[in-house]
Amino acid sequence: MKYNSTRDKSVSVTASQAILKGISNEGGLFVPDSFPDVTLAQIEELCAMSYVGRAERIISLFLDGFTAAQCRSAAEAAYIGTFENDSPAPVVKLPGGRYVMELFRGPTCAFKDMALRLLPQLMSRAAENEGKKGETVILVATSGDTGKAALEGFRDADGVRIIVFYPVDGVSAMQKLQMKTQEGGNVGVAAVRGNFDNTQSGVKSIFTDEGIKAALEEKGMSFSSANSINWGRLLPQIVYYFSAYADLVKQKEIAPGDKVNFAVPTGNFGNILAAYYAKIMGLPVGKLICASNKNRVLSDFIETGSYDIGREFYATISPSMDILISSNLERLLYHLLGNDDNALKELMESLKREGKYSVSGDVITCVKELFYGGSCDDTRTREVIKRVYDSEGYLLDTHTAVAMAVTDDYISSTGDNTKTVVVSTASPYKFAGSVYTALTGKTEQDEFTAVSLLSELTGVPVPKPLSELKQKAVRFEQVIGKDEMPAAVIDFISEKRY
Ligand SMILES: *Cc1c(COP(=O)(O)O)cnc(C)c1O
Numbered sequence: 081m082k083y084n085s086t087r088d089k090s091v092s093v094t095a096s097q098a099i100l101k102g103i104s105n106e107g108g109l110f111v112p113d114s115f116p117d118v119t120l121a122q123i124e125e126l127c128a129m130s131y132v133g134r135a136e137r138i139i140s141l142f143l144d145g146f147t148a149a150q151c152r153s154a155a156e157a158a159y160i161g162t163f164e165n166d167s168p169a170p171v172v173k174l175p176g177g178r179y180v181m182e183l184f185r186g187p188t189c190a191f192k193d194m195a196l197r198l199l200p201q202l203m204s205r206a207a208e209n210e211g212k213k214g215e216t217v218i219l220v221a222t223s224g225d226t227g228k229a230a231l232e233g234f235r236d237a238d239g240v241r242i243i244v245f246y247p248v249d250g251v252s253a254m255q256k257l258q259m260k261t262q263e264g265g266n267v268g269v270a271a272v273r274g275n276f277d278n279t280q281s282g283v284k285s286i287f288t289d290e291g292i293k294a295a296l297e298e299k300g301m302s303f304s305s306a307n308s309i310n311w312g313r314l315l316p317q318i319v320y321y322f323s324a325y326a327d328l329v330k331q332k333e334i335a336p337g338d339k340v341n342f343a344v345p346t347g348n349f350g351n352i353l354a355a356y357y358a359k360i361m362g363l364p365v366g367k368l369i370c371a372s373n374k375n376r377v378l379s380d381f382i383e384t385g386s387y388d389i390g391r392e393f394y395a396t397i398s399p400s401m402d403i404l405i406s407s408n409l410e411r412l413l414y415h416l417l418g419n420d421d422n423a424l425k426e427l428m429e430s431l432k433r434e435g436k437y438s439v440s441g442d443v444i445t446c447v448k449e450l451f452y453g454g455s456c457d458d459t460r461t462r463e464v465i466k467r468v469y470d471s472e473g474y475l476l477d478t479h480t481a482v483a484m485a486v487t488d489d490y491i492s493s494t495g496d497n498t499k500t501v502v503v504s505t506a507s508p509y510k511f512a513g514s515v516y517t518a519l520t521g522k523t524e525q526d527e528f529t530a531v532s533l534l535s536e537l538t539g540v541p542v543p544k545p546l547s548e549l550k551q552k553a554v555r556f557e558q559v560i561g562k563d564e565m566p567a568a569v570i571d572f573i574s575e576k577r578y
Contacts, residue, residue, distance in 0.1 A: 081144050083110040083311065086414040087428065089421040095143045096206035099199075099312040102305050107428075108421070110311045111411050116141040118322070118362045124336050126326035131168050131319075132159050134326065135198070138319045141361075143202075145209050154201035158316070162187055162197060164543070169194070169320040171327045171501065174472045178487070179333070179501040180480070181324045188258065189507040189543050190400070191351065192229035198316040199306060200237040206312075207239065214300030217573060218242040220307075221283040223276040224251055225400050225506070227269075228258045230306045235264030242306075243268040243572050245283060248559050250276045252399075253527045254510065254546070261552035268572040269556035272565065282565040292566055301573060308350045309407050317354030318361075324501050325363055334499055341500040343369035343487040345479040346378060347401040349408035351503065356412060356450065366498045371486035372455040373398045378406055379486075382453030385444035388436035397458045397514040398478040400506070405431075413439065416446050452494075454486035461485065462518035465508075469519060475540045478511045478518075480504040509534065509546050 083098040085091035087108030093101070098110035118141070126134050135155040136148075143151060159168050164185040171181050186193030203216065218240060220230050227244040234242040246259060248271040259269050272279045286292055287303055296302060306313070321342065328334045342365060344352040352370050359365035372379045374394045381387045389404040396402055414424045416439075430437040439447075456464070464481040468474055476484060483502050490496065508515045512530040517523050519537060524530040528550060535542050560568055 081116075081142065082113050084113050084419075085109070085421070086111055086410055087421055087425045089419065094145050094209075095311075096145055096209040099202050099206045099310065100210060100212065100304065102307070102310045108425075109309050109407075109410055109414075111414060112142060115357065115360050120336055120362075120364075123322065123326060123363065124329065126322055127330040129326075131166075131323060132156055134323045135159060135316070135319045138322055139198075139202075139315055142315055146205060150205045150208075154198060154205055157201045158197040163193075169323050171324050171331075172474075173333070174468075174474050176472055177499075178484075179324075179328070179499065180474065180504050181320065181501050182504050183320065184477075184504060184507040184510070185543075186229075187232045187545050188225065188228045189510045189545055190225040190229065191503075191505040192225045193232065194320060195308075195313040195316045195350075196226075196229040196233035196306065198233075199310065199312045200234045200240060202312040202315070203304070204238055204240065214239075214302065216240045216304045217296065217301050217569075218304055218306050219283050219286060219569070220244045220305070221276070221280040222246050222251070222259075223279075223399075224255055225510075226306075226308070227251075228255060228262070231259065231262045231264070231267050231269070234306070235262070235267055237266070241266045241268070241301075241573065243270070243569060245270055245272050245279050245565060245568075247271070247276045247279045248273055250279070252511075254512075254549070257549055257552075257554075258545075260554045260556050261549065262555065263552075268568075269558075270565075270568050271559045273559060273561050278562050282562045286566055286569055289566055292569060295570055296573065299573060308348050314350060314354055314357075314408070317351055318357050321355050321358035321365070322363055328499070328501075337364055339364045339366035339498050341366045341369060341490075341496070341498045343371060343483040343490075343500060343502045345398065345401055345483040345503065345505050346370050346372060347403040347406065349378065349406040349412070351505070352451075353408045353412055355503075359450075360415075367490070367496065368451045369483070369487055369490050369500070370451050370453045371483040372453070373401045373461070373482050374455065374457045375402055375404060376455035377404050378409070379453035379455045381409075382447055382451050385441070385447070386436060386438040387431065389431070390435045396478075397461060397511065398482050401479060401482065412447075413443070416443050452486075452490045454489045456482045456485035462514070464488075465515055465518035469538070475508045475515065475538055477504065477506040477508040478514050479506050481518075507543050507546070508540070509542050
């Protein structure tokens with residue numbers, strides 16, 4: 081299996097190259113040129129396996145050029161000893177009959193860990209396979225969950241350094257402390273004055289800065305990124321859909337072959353795209369429920385076939401879904417257009433030029449058959465958190481609550497009684513202030529106080545990575561201006577590490 085660019089099909093690279101490059105030169109995203117079939121018998125075999133075994137099975141289907149030992153050791157390094165009970169994606173059943181897949185049991189308490197634990201392992205093996213020499217320097221601009229998950233994933237990885245920039249006033253107190261206390265000999269963190277756009281444009285210009293490039297080359301280093309369009313971040317996400325299905329079969333909640341719906345709180349369209357890939361590989365999936373918060377650009381697209389970012393941007397209590405450009409939608413459209421790179425390129429050019437595009441009737445019919453789109457504002461998000469806690473004794477975070485609400489809408493408008501798994505993307509304690517308000521109507525400005533109050537109120541245990549945070553030593557206090565970012569990178573690559 082090779083990988084093509086969505087914007088130029090003649091570009092064909094190996095799995096290792098796709099993972100190392102991240103994005104194709106002309107701006108397209110890498111997609112597999114075919115999808116492996118997984119039979120029901122193979123899915124049933126997963127039931128007896130650990131998560132590591134399941135991950136090894138699924139990722140090896142996409143990694144031509146990787147040895148079986150590389151796939152095995154990558155999955156072990158990613159998922160052993162880093163998730164609660166060594167169980168990265170447990171499925172719990174709520175009293176009302178719905179299932180929740182908990183993807184927040186990792187080191188940063190949000191689902192980005194699922195991909196960012198494995199990506200560095202895939203990258204180092206890809207570098208081996210390609211005979212790539214010298215250190216890789218990962219640069220990240222983060223507005224929240226990605227930066228910390230990337231730091232944890234890459235910390236002390238061989239042949240890699242990682243530097244993360246975040247807007248000093250643009251992340252929560254919890255997220256800030258998570259990054260300032262980051263451990264590891266190959267990590268760097270700096271806060272940047274201004275907002276996220278400022279930080280992100282600073283990072284973008286470093287990637288193309290000739291002076292820095294020369295400095296890197298002199299040291300035999302090269303840049304890479306860890307953002308959510310890298311194939312090495314999508315691939316790990318396909319695994320947990322198979323894993324959830326296998327768990328339901330194993331627990332006799334479903335019979336092999338029964339369909340299951342998945343409801344996904346969606347931002348950049350990576351998580352739900354992985355569910356679509358699992359479906360086309362043969363996993364018995366019914367509807368994919370795509371849940372947006374008030375930034376409902378995706379649910380409008382699914383309803384109308386028109387993707388239009390010319391709209392107001394809202395800051396919500398589910399901030400990891402506050403996105404107007406869902407980058408990974410490009411991959412879905414490419415497939416639904418019959419792998420037509422020219423047609424896809426036209427849509428993306430229209431998005432750049434006019435801030436919108438529309439797809440044909442055929443394509444939108446396909447989209448609607450696969451997906452149900454819906455949205456939920458902050459008021460309703462809080463109501464759902466309270467109702468689910470009061471009636472089912474389960475504490476949802478703000479993002480997962482959006483998916484729960486849209487699932488309610490889907491069921492009441494269709495009467496579909498297929499078993500549904502709601503994908504939970506964050507621990508309620510990661511957004512403790514908002515969850516506390518939802519339950520009590522009171523506000524608590526200090527996130528750490530909110531964590532204590534929430535745990536006293538509900539008795540739900542606080543995840544260890546968050547409860548231990550306050551005792552950790554602060555290592556990174558630097559606050560810089562955007563114009564100081566290049567110098568910070570030069571400093572960082574000049575330091576002796578390890
Ligand atoms: C990143 C994130 C999302 C959105 O996931 P996408 O793959 O971008 O759609 C949802 N919830 C949380 C908590 C996240 O961190």
